[in-house]
Amino acid sequence: xxxxxxxxxxxxxxxxxxxxxLFRYALAKVRDEDFAKDLVQExxxxxxxxxxxYEGRSTExxxxxxxxxxxxxxHYHKYGREITFDASDPDGLYTKRYxxxxxxxxxxxxxxxxxxxxxxPEKTLENKEFYGVLEKCxxxxxxxxxxxxxxxxxxxxxxxxxxxTFNLSSSNYWIIMHRAxxxxxxxxxxxxxxxxxG
Amino acid sequence: MGxxxxxxxxxxxxxxxxxxxxxxxxxxxxxxSFFMRLxxxxxxxxxxxxxxxxNQTKFLRKAMKAHQPTADTSLSDSCxxxxxxxxxxxxxxxxxxxxxxxxx
Numbered sequence: 001x002x003x004x005x006x007x008x009x010x011x012x013x014x015x016x017x018x019x020x021x022l023f024r025y026a027l028a029k030v031r032d033e034d035f036a037k038d039l040v041q042e043x044x045x046x047x048x049x050x051x052x053x054y055e056g057r058s059t060e061x062x063x064x065x066x067x068x069x070x071x072x073x074x075h076y077h078k079y080g081r082e083i084t085f086d087a088s089d090p091d092g093l094y095t096k097r098y099x100x101x102x103x104x105x106x107x108x109x110x111x112x113x114x115x116x117x118x119x120x121p122e123k124t125l126e127n128k129e130f131y132g133v134l135e136k137c138x139x140x141x142x143x144x145x146x147x148x149x150x151x152x153x154x155x156x157x158x159x160x161x162x163x164x165t166f167n168l169s170s171s172n173y174w175i176i177m178h179r180a181x182x183x184x185x186x187x188x189x190x191x192x193x194x195x196x197x198g
Numbered sequence: 199m200g201x202x203x204x205x206x207x208x209x210x211x212x213x214x215x216x217x218x219x220x221x222x223x224x225x226x227x228x229x230x231s232f233f234m235r236l237x238x239x240x241x242x243x244x245x246x247x248x249x250x251x252x253n254q255t256k257f258l259r260k261a262m263k264a265h266q267p268t269a270d271t272s273l274s275d276s277c278x279x280x281x282x283x284x285x286x287x288x289x290x291x292x293x294x295x296x297x298x299x300x301x302x
Contacts, residue, residue: 011290020277041286048294099215108214114250121257131265141228153262160226170225178219187253
């Protein structure tokens with residue numbers, strides 16, 4: 001067997017074999033076609049510059065995907081620094097919309113009170129359309145919040161990693177996750193569980 | 199006396215805003231005390247909306263874990279065009295060659 005350092009990496013084959021896969025992978029994370037293309041190109045460039053990082057133990061696809069993951073994480077890190085949640089929503093005002101002060105208690109605003117779902121949640125997990133609606137509701141979130149939320153809930157990263165990756169303070173983390181969960185639940189209720197088409 | 203009871207309740211009862219915020223994960227380094235978790239449970243036991251919010255969001259979190267966007271049907275048609283691939287290949291070959299020039 002060839003030693004990994006001597007393994008010849010053919011850029012043409014790499015693009016033909018894995019280009020679409022990497023593009024979809026990037027697109028699923030960043031939700032922006034042009035940006036996903038840039039990430040794919042950067043990934044390939046990094047790959048051919050450092051062919052020795054391919055250890056031969058994993059498949060080419062795994063190797064390329066891990067480079068891509070790093071590129072995405074780099075992006076998030078830069079992105080996180082640019083996120084100015086502090087300025088846009090200093091006290092989590094958005095989430096407070098959902099509640100109104102009633103005496104000393106913050107009570108659910110009538111418009112946003114969680115309703116009973118008419119569809120059984122458990123059955124819905126096998127329904128492909130459900131995930132389409134879920135995607136739509138995620139896409140409805142502001143881009144920055146969507147990235148953080150996806151990184152947390154879809155990729156299953158612990159809060160420590162999310163905060164480090166996006167450079168978030170504890171209070172920002174709390175505001176973002178709270179806002180995302182409130183919006184998502186509300187959106188899914190209206191567009192899926194209690195919609196007349198559901 | 200009535201005032202005192204009121205104060206006691208204020209300390210005991212969390213607002214729906216706090217309950218929904220704290221019911222799921224906490225930021226890194228923040229740990230809810232046993233007493234706080236008890237207060238959350240207590241609130242959800244008496245507040246039908248927070249209880250619903252909790253169960254429904256719990257379900258949605260489960261659904262998001264089950265959801266694999268890479269296999270997402272809305273994305274499965276997304277491909278790089280042939281033209282884009284050709285440009286990419288050319289960029290890579292150029293980069294490859296310029297590297298070799300540096301070495302030799």
